[in-house]
Each structure stands twice: as structure tokens, then as C-alpha cells.
Amino acid sequence: PLTSELSAGPIRVSEEGVYWCRGGRGEPVYYTEYSDSVTIYRNVPNKAVVTLQPNSSEIYSGELITLRCEIEDGGDTEWTYEWKTPSSERHSTQNELIFKTESGSGDYRCKGRKKKEKSSTDWSDPIKRTVSDKPWPVLTVSPSWLSAGASVTLNCSVKDQSAGWRFYWYKTVPKISNNSYSYELLPGSSSGTEQDSYIVHGQTHTAGYVCRAGRGDPVYYTDYSQPKFVLSADFHSSASLTVSPYRAQHFTSDSVSLSYEGNSTEWRVKRLSKNIYLSNCIFWGKMNGSTCKLNTKWHNDAVFWCESGSGEFSNAVNITIQDKNMILLSPARPVTEGDSVSLSCKLRRQTFDSIVFFYHNEKLIQNDSRWELNISAVSKSDEGFYKCQHSGQESAQSWMSVQDQ
Structure with missing residues (x-):
């Protein structure tokens, strides 16, 4: 160690060893305590x-x-x-x-x-x-609306996609008591998949899915994605949802209700829209027994379905609430090939006094004094978007889906 007296400030040393210092002043010298030691190593x-x-x-x-x-x-x-x-x-x-x-x-x-x-x-x-921060994956589903028995493709996107992630796939199971979902692994994904996509074969009913990614040993998991839903308009016995009046478009002044039928005593009506992601009837309507009466004060597009405590999902219904003066009256759920269908125009207050125009996928298909468009036997070629016009006014357009017999 060094023993000479030095002024305050840095010094340079050339030998390894343990160094410390202390200060002093006066005559005789009054010393401070020794500093903590520092060990210098030779490179x-x-x-x-x-x-x-x-x-x-x-x-x-x-x-x-x-x-x-x-x-x-x-x-x-x-x-x-x-x-x-x-x-x-x-x-x-x-x-x-x-x-x-x-x-x-x-x-x-x-x-x-x-x-x-x-x-x-x-x-x-x-x-x-x-x-x-822990990444949050984004799940997409395709198609968003089902044809009976179709395959559904799930895609899971996560930041730094090629960084050794494996992907885990789940279906949502309603937990009615706390307005949430639990997640069940889909077949074959307990150890994750290298591919960022997963195919669900033979899906028939409305269902929700989530994904997450993981890497390393032990596995480090991302958060779960937001739930995404594939929607089916088909009725089934365990849970079903009906809309009254039975049509896709409604005026803001209309009284619109959704009714649940099913085997479960514990259930809820869900609403999915662009502005408010997922919510229950108590936020946008009023429950009365098995019926939810919609608050139609605000115009909006949304999809509705029911979920039961035993895990069933009902058919989904697409509803548009309009503050326009005119709406298109079209089926609220898919129609079956070969069936007859009638679409009509409705004004909020007055009656039609001139020609009514009907459009299919933006192509004019009827223009006369009739306010109805009748299709005697629906085919797949009739599927698409429909709207009507009258005296410079135009309805919103609605999608009519045609399903196989």
C-alpha cells in the first residue's frame, strides 16, 4: 500500500494490490476513518x-x-x-x-x-x-362468418415473429359469473406449434378463440391475445337468439329486442362492434326475463349472440341501427338456396311517391314503382350487398348470405 502523504484528487498506480485512503489535518494530525478498500488487478x-x-x-x-x-x-x-x-x-x-x-x-x-x-x-x-414490455399477440380469424362445416384458419402475429416462438391455440369458454372467459387448449397445441397458423376443421357454430406465443425452457409466454370470434348464423337446439322485428336494419326510433332460447339457466347476450369491443346487455339495453331490449338511441352496426354457462354459443345476428330516413328491410340471418325472399324499402315517415331503385353489389337490378324486390328462388349468385334509393335518399347496405340446402 502507499504510505506517502498526497493532496486530494486522483492518483495513478502501477501495481496490483489493495488500496484505501484517509484524510488528516492539523498539528498534531487529526485523521478521518479509513475508506473502503479497492482491489486493483493486473490485466x-x-x-x-x-x-x-x-x-x-x-x-x-x-x-x-x-x-x-x-x-x-x-x-x-x-x-x-x-x-x-x-x-x-x-x-x-x-x-x-x-x-x-x-x-x-x-x-x-x-x-x-x-x-x-x-x-x-x-x-x-x-x-x-x-x-x-411483454408482447401482446394479435389473432385474426378467417372467415369471420361461417358456412356450415367450413374450416377456420387462425393466425397469430407477435413482434419479432422469427425469434424462436412457438404458438399456442385456445378456444374461449364463457364464465358467466364474472363476465369473462376461460381458455381451453385446442387439440395438438399443448406443446405449441412452429407455424403461426392453425386450422379448425368442421366448425359449425359461433366460437371464440385466443392465442399466445412462448419460447425458451422453461417457457416464457406472451400475454393472451384479445378473443376473436368466428360467427355462425345457423340456429341450433342448445342456444339460439332471435331478433324482433326480424330484419337486419332498424330506425333509431324502433323498438328492437333480442330473445334467448336454450337449455341453460345461466346465460348472457353479447354485443361486438367496432367502437365498443365486447359488452353485455346491461351496457346497451335492458333485460326482461329472456329478452334484451336494445337502446336504439345511437345508430351503430353490431353483431349479437348468446353465451351459456355450459359453454354454448348461439347463432349470431348482424344488426344496423340507422338515423337515416330510409332503411332496407332484409333478412337478419342467411337464407337457404331455393327459398323465396322479399327485400323492401321503408321510409321513416312518408310513403313512396316515385321510382324505387334496388342495387345488388352496386349494380342496379330493379327501378320501378314497386317498393319490394322479390326473388322467387334464391341462388348463390344472389348473395351480396343490397341497398335501395328513393327521391335522392339512400339506405345503408346490408349483406344477404345464401347457404346451401
């Missing part, structure tokens, strides 16, 4: 190299990562290791450091020190990484 020519797993361009908060320190030409020498991470400095006798990350960005470095010697390598070159 050795070996080079430290730090690696990180997962070796991804981005890592995530709470993810378990492994830092490994390799000493080039380290031979049989016994080493201890020092680590610098964005949040701490650590010492270890092992050349691996395993820990959970925290949000932030910074460098990861290591160096080695020979055991029982005051000599060490320089710090390794840094690995720079940003620790991001």
Missing part, C-alpha cells in the same frame, strides 16, 4: 467473450435469459467471473449467469479473474439489448 492477455441466450434482437421483461462468459485461451486456469448488466453488477464462480430481465436498455459485459491472483481480463465487448 492478463486473455480475452473475455460474452454471449446471450435467447440470441434474439429483442428480449422481454420477465424473460429468463442466460449470459455465458468464455475466456479465450483460458486453458486449465480456474476463473471467477464478474458481470455487468443494465441493472446490476454481480460476481460468480460459474461462467453462466441466469436471471429475469427488467424493462430498459443497456449493455451486457463480463470479465474473468484468475482465482487466488490479482489479475483479470479486460471487460468483454458489450452486447447491446433493449428489454421490451
Whole structure:
């Protein structure tokens, strides 16, 4: 150790060892306590190299990562290791450091020190990484409206898609008591899939799905995606929903109700729209027994269905509430090939006094004094968007779906 008296400020030393200092003043000298000691190590020519797993361009908060320190030409020498991470400095006798990350960005470095010697390598070159918040995947479903028995394709998108993720797929199960869903793994996805898509074969009823991704061992999971729903207009015995009046479009002044029929005593009516994602009848209507009366004060487009406590989903109904003076009266659910269908125009207050125009997929198909469009035997070619016009006014358009017999 140094013993000479020096003025305050930095000094340079050329030998390894343990150093400390203290101050003094006066005659005789009054000394402070000794400082904490600092050990100076002699640099050795070996080079430290730090690696990180997962070796991804981005890592995530709470993810378990492994830092490994390799000493080039380290031979049989016994080493201890020092680590610098964005949040701490650590010492270890092992050349691996395993820990959970925290949000932030910074460098990861290591160096080695020979055991029982005051000599060490320089710090390794840094690995720079940003620790991001846990990712939230986005699920898409196709098609959004089902034909009976069709296959449904689920796609799960997550940030840094190629960074070793496996994908897990679930169906939603209604939990009526707390207005939420539990999730059940779909067949074949308990260990995740390498592909970011999954096909559900033979889907017949309305259903909800979620996905998440995971990587590493033990598995680090993303959050669950928001639920996405594939919708079916087909009735089935365990749960069904009917709309009254039976049509897709309604005026804001109309009285519109949705009625549930099914085997379960515990159930709820759900509403899916662009502005408000998912909500129950109590937020946009009034329950009376098994009927939900809609509040039609605000015009909106939404899809409605029922969910039961035993896990069933009813048919879905697409409803448009309009503040226009004219609406198109069209079926609220798909029609069957070969059936006769009547679509008509309705004014809020006055009667028709001139020609009424009907359009199919923006193509004019009827223009005369009739306010009805009659199709005697519906075919697949009749599927599409319909609207009507009268005296410069135009209804919203509605989709008419045609299903097989």
C-alpha cells in the first residue's frame, strides 16, 4: 500500500494490490476513518467473450435469459467471473449467469479473474439489448362468418415473429359469473406449434378463440391475445337468439329486442362492434326475463349472440341501427338456396311517391314503382350487398348470405 502523504484528487498506480485512503489535518494530525478498500488487478492477455441466450434482437421483461462468459485461451486456469448488466453488477464462480430481465436498455459485459491472483481480463465487448414490455399477440380469424362445416384458419402475429416462438391455440369458454372467459387448449397445441397458423376443421357454430406465443425452457409466454370470434348464423337446439322485428336494419326510433332460447339457466347476450369491443346487455339495453331490449338511441352496426354457462354459443345476428330516413328491410340471418325472399324499402315517415331503385353489389337490378324486390328462388349468385334509393335518399347496405340446402 502507499504510505506517502498526497493532496486530494486522483492518483495513478502501477501495481496490483489493495488500496484505501484517509484524510488528516492539523498539528498534531487529526485523521478521518479509513475508506473502503479497492482491489486493483493486473490485466492478463486473455480475452473475455460474452454471449446471450435467447440470441434474439429483442428480449422481454420477465424473460429468463442466460449470459455465458468464455475466456479465450483460458486453458486449465480456474476463473471467477464478474458481470455487468443494465441493472446490476454481480460476481460468480460459474461462467453462466441466469436471471429475469427488467424493462430498459443497456449493455451486457463480463470479465474473468484468475482465482487466488490479482489479475483479470479486460471487460468483454458489450452486447447491446433493449428489454421490451411483454408482447401482446394479435389473432385474426378467417372467415369471420361461417358456412356450415367450413374450416377456420387462425393466425397469430407477435413482434419479432422469427425469434424462436412457438404458438399456442385456445378456444374461449364463457364464465358467466364474472363476465369473462376461460381458455381451453385446442387439440395438438399443448406443446405449441412452429407455424403461426392453425386450422379448425368442421366448425359449425359461433366460437371464440385466443392465442399466445412462448419460447425458451422453461417457457416464457406472451400475454393472451384479445378473443376473436368466428360467427355462425345457423340456429341450433342448445342456444339460439332471435331478433324482433326480424330484419337486419332498424330506425333509431324502433323498438328492437333480442330473445334467448336454450337449455341453460345461466346465460348472457353479447354485443361486438367496432367502437365498443365486447359488452353485455346491461351496457346497451335492458333485460326482461329472456329478452334484451336494445337502446336504439345511437345508430351503430353490431353483431349479437348468446353465451351459456355450459359453454354454448348461439347463432349470431348482424344488426344496423340507422338515423337515416330510409332503411332496407332484409333478412337478419342467411337464407337457404331455393327459398323465396322479399327485400323492401321503408321510409321513416312518408310513403313512396316515385321510382324505387334496388342495387345488388352496386349494380342496379330493379327501378320501378314497386317498393319490394322479390326473388322467387334464391341462388348463390344472389348473395351480396343490397341497398335501395328513393327521391335522392339512400339506405345503408346490408349483406344477404345464401347457404346451401
